Amino acid sequence: MGAIAGLTGGLALFLLTMFPAAALADAGFQKWIRDFRSVAVANGVDGRVYDRAFANVRTPDDEVLRKARFQPEFRDEAWQYIDARVNERTIGDGRAMLRKYGRLLDGIERSTGVSKHIILAIWSMESSYGEALTKPGRLHYVPRALATLAYADQRRAKFARNQLIAALQIAQRGDVPIEGLTGSWAGAMGHTQFIPTSYKAYAVDGDGDGRRDIWNSVPDALYTAANLLRQNGWQSGQTWGYEVVLPPGRKFPGGSLSLREWERMGVVRANGKPYPRPGQKAELKVLQGRDGPAFLMVRNFFVIKRYNNADKYALGVGLLADQIAGFPPPSRDWTRPFTRLSVAQSEELQRRLKSKGFYDGDIDGKIGPMSRSAIKAFQASAGLTQDGYASLEVLEVLRRR
Known part of the structure; x- marks a missing residue:
């Protein structure tokens, strides 16, 4: 007591x-x-x-109820969700964290079998490498x-x-x-955002101080994330999925088939290489239909979904992990109804919106609901289509005014 x-x-x-x-x-x-x-x-x-x-x-906490009505995993378009989470800043920050916590991450990978790059990607997705915990107004x-x-x-x-x-x-x-x-609004806690029941099931004392403190101890938080994946069947040394090219005009069955069966139907890797484990089961995921990149997802993708049961989330983790590790982005980009901004350009957009009185949030390059509302308000004032997209087209109009 x-x-x-x-x-x-x-x-x-x-x-x-x-x-x-x-x-x-x-x-x-x-x-x-x-x-x-x-x-x-x-x-x-x-x-x-x-x-x-x-x-x-x-x-009651009214902000909790407002956030409960808006969950980006289920409301944002795939490109919108991925763009916000896999970009030059999150990749660069992930590589910096890999240098800073290399020995810790190597130890986690050795003891659990879970990829250190996947752990970094989850840390980024959940709390921006702990940055979110330094902003009490958001907690x-x-x-x-x-x-x-x-x-x-x-x-x-x-x-x-x-x-x-x-x-x-x-x-x-x-x-x-x-x-x-x-x-968070839903009770997810600490660097790696565990809901309380998951904390009780998977929390690990990673730094050996006798407490499992995912709020203040990076080792505890990262070991805990790895432990969740390990206990849910993470396959060590294996990928989460493969970018693929679909043969034109053909429809494909739902469900899981072997990579060999997918290859026989003309679904081949985008990089032209063979599947390393052709007998492995995989499921086709096309989050933007034939207008965007296509992937065959293997078991580790579905293990990531035990962390957050949304395809966009698990894909975001996989793509970010690969790019932190030095692999290229998908060869086929998403189809967007505008020209994408860099993080630096997104910050410029926010600054210009703020200077004109449309925006009152942080200048952080993160385009969330507040930024989109400000963009819509500006678009209305300028006689533009009010789509709320943080686009190069909107930024250029702002630059001219």
Whole structure:
């Protein structure tokens, strides 16, 4: 119970900062919190831990509900999703992290069999190599976020209840104090963004200090990510998939066939090389149909999906990992309705939008909902089609004005 005894004035100050006492309580939400206490206690959560976790939580987190309605894995076009996550900055930063943490990553690869480049790509996708954890305004207090989903989002209520109990159990164990339970809108935590139940299943003490701290310890976070992939069947020394060329006009069956069978149907590697394991099963993925690159995905692709069950996510991890390792991008690019910007040009776009009063976010080259809204507002003012695309065409109009 040492973790409980240590929760004193610091916790109160933290919670009062995040949730001002002057905020009006939401009566229905407060009742939900009171009612759920007995459920948490029945599942092994100490009542004192529960009470401290919610001592200053008065209202649901509206930002959580807003983010729950927008998940880029399922809403963005494939090129839009990949462009934002696989670019010259994420590749360069990944190579810098490989130099900085080379010995650690080599050790993880040796002990788990999981590619160090895949681990770096996941770290990038999940928290921009930890950068997201340095921006408290983007983090949520996990008990409040999960209680919000359990109370107000019927589709995620069961998930949120289970995750809330697990989060409180983590704090009770002493890996992190309650005020350290920060994460995403859905309760994903730390450098490598583990939801609480996955944390409990896979968390590793990578630095040997007796705690599993994925918030503050890079070794713990990266070993934990590798452990998840290893335990879900990662095949050491093998790829996640192959870029392929499709023969024109032919339709293909769904499901999994051997690479040999795909080759017989004319689905060959884009680089002209043979498949190294022709008996291996693979599934065809064309995220933009015949207008974009095509891939045959093997087992490791589906293991990556155990981290995030979205094809775009797993493809983003695979492509970023390969390019950090020095392999070229796909030979066939995505088909976009505009000319793509570099990261530097995207920053210029944001600066020019800000100077004209359309944008109030960070100048970081990351084109998210706030940037797209600003682009639409500018396009409306200029009499342009309001598509919100961060394009060279829009940047050139901004430069002329």
